[in-house]
Each structure stands twice: as structure tokens, then as C-alpha cells.
Amino acid sequence: MKIEITQELLERYHQGKCSTEEQFAIKQWLQKIAESDFTISPPVDIQGIEDKTWAELSDRVFIEDKPPKTNWAWLVKVAASIVLITGLAFYIYHVSGNYQEKGSATISYHEVKVPKGRKATCTLPDGTIIQLNSDSKLRYPEKFTDTSRVVEFEGEAFFTVAKDKKRPFSINSKQVVVRVLGTHFNLRAYPEENKTDVVVEEGRVMFSPKIKKASLILTANQQGVYGADQSLKQQTVYAAAYYSWRNNQLQFKDQKLSDIASTLERWYDVEVLIDNRLLRNERYTGRFNNPDIKTVLNSLEFAIGLHYKIAGNIVTIY
Secondary structure, three states: OOOOOOOHHHHHHHHOOOOOOHHHHHHHHHHHHOOOOOOOOOOOOHHHHHHOOOOEEEOOOEEEEEOOOOHHHHHHHHHHHHOHHHHHHHHHHHEEEEEEOOOOOOEEEEEEEEEEEEEEEOOOOOOOOOEEEEOOOEEOOOOOOOOOEEEEEEEEEEOOOOOOOOOOOEEEEEEEEEEOOOOOEEEEEEOOEEEEEEEEEEEEEEEOOOOOOOOOEEOOOOEEEEEEOOOOOEEEEHHHHOOHHHHHHEEEEEEEEEHHHHHHHHHHHEEEEEEOOOOOEEEEEEEEEEEHHHHHHHHHHHHHHHOOEEEEEEEOOO
């Protein structure tokens, strides 16, 4: 059965909601465009494409951005962006070089860097799918070994690990190592934050600090947290609340304003300055569905009693 490429189908593909058959059909369609002499009139504004559309950058990585406008002109821009936006592709995804193992073999590694204000999805050689939040970095070998699958990571991402009983999947972050056979979980490991946490949606996860001989075995709706004081905690949570960012939902649960500011910097690629030190420890709870930054700031202003001003990409809270 032939699948018709429509704008609705492309939007669902962009959101990661297509079936395997639909994904295959869209990739074939994209490949035909990339290989053809594709021209459009009038000329395409490349900056506009970067701001308003997404493009498939490789077979393994694509960037998520703001939802596109619902018109067929947008569809043409998407196709054009595949050909024209190679600079953006390199910025998000590139092969970082060859590295020597202990033996004589040389392994090529890929590195995915997602800047602030963007999200990306990466498919690894074993079929594992990783949805990366903004300001995150992933490094993985072009080919895994016969006995293990090891990647390096910092930032926040949701992992859907392909099952392989013979090859455990390990994630090395700055403070912890996460080991699984096949499961779904969210890992938050930003180097500048004072804690690392993992929340399990499905399966079993081993959560182990690098400098402490202890570990947690976590199952669905459980969270493991490793703190700056080297404490290791386990608790039951509502898992979906911790990875709602995948659906462009922004949630804060009794968080300090200083931590909220860091999140806003990543989401919107801005710099947030808190002039009043007394405000830094004020706490806030709120939930937003695909908000712009003013919506969030207005809510904070009402709940906490702060004021703010925006000048370019600098937000000052006072």
C-alpha cells in the first residue's frame, strides 16, 4: 500500500509518532528530494528555515524545533532545507575522529551536540533510540563490540534501549554509570548541576556512582538520585512527569528559582540574571504546554512577586 506524504504525516514524523512503514516512506521521499535538482522560486530564506522548520540531517539524527505553520509552503521549505541547511547539520552532528583501543583496532566515534533551544533524536547502530533535550551531548562508537554497548553522555535524554541480552548497554556520565539490557528511562546528568538522576519508565536499570561502591536497581516509576554530598537515594515517582519535555511540556515541582533559571536558559537559549539574591531560593511549582518564555515569566512574576525585563537574549529578574 502506497503511503501518501502529507503535511500531517510529516508533522507526526517530526514528533516521532510515525509507524515503521511511515518512517520508511518518508525517508525514501526525503532521499529522492536530496538526490534531485531541487529548485524553488522565490529563493528560500535559509535563516527562516533554521528558525521555523526541521530537516532530516542524517539517517541517525534529526532536530526538533518549533512546530511549523500549517501550509504547503512550509512543506516546500522542508524539502529545500534538506539541500540547503548542511551547515546546521554539521553543527548538530559530526564524526569526532578515530580513537585507539587497548588492542590494535581503531574505532570511529560519532558525537551529537544539541545546542540550547533545540532538541534532537538519535538512533544508534543497535537500534537504540535516544531523544536528547537541549544543551546535551552524546558520544558513541560507529560500531559496538560483540560483548558490550558503551556510550558517553551529558545533559538530559530519554533512552529507549534495544534489547540485547548478550551485550549490556552502559552510559557513562560525569558522576554515574547506568547499565541496562533493554529498557526505557530518562537520564538527567548536566555537569554543572549538583546531582544526577534517572527515572525508569519500563524495565530494570542499575544506577551506580563512579566513586562509591554502591548501586541501585530501579524498576518502573522509580527514581535514583546521586547528590553532591555523594548520597544515593531511591524513591517512587510518577515517571511521566520527568520526561514530559519530550512533548514540549515544561514542568517545575517545588524548584528553586535559580534552578528554574538554568532550565529557561537551555530551553530558550537565553541568559537569565537574578539581580535580587533573596529571590534565588524562592520555590515554584507550575506546568506549561509548549510555552513561550514570557508565559513562564509572567507566571513566576505572579506567584513569587518578582519582576523581569528582556533585552535581546538577556532576561533580568529583580
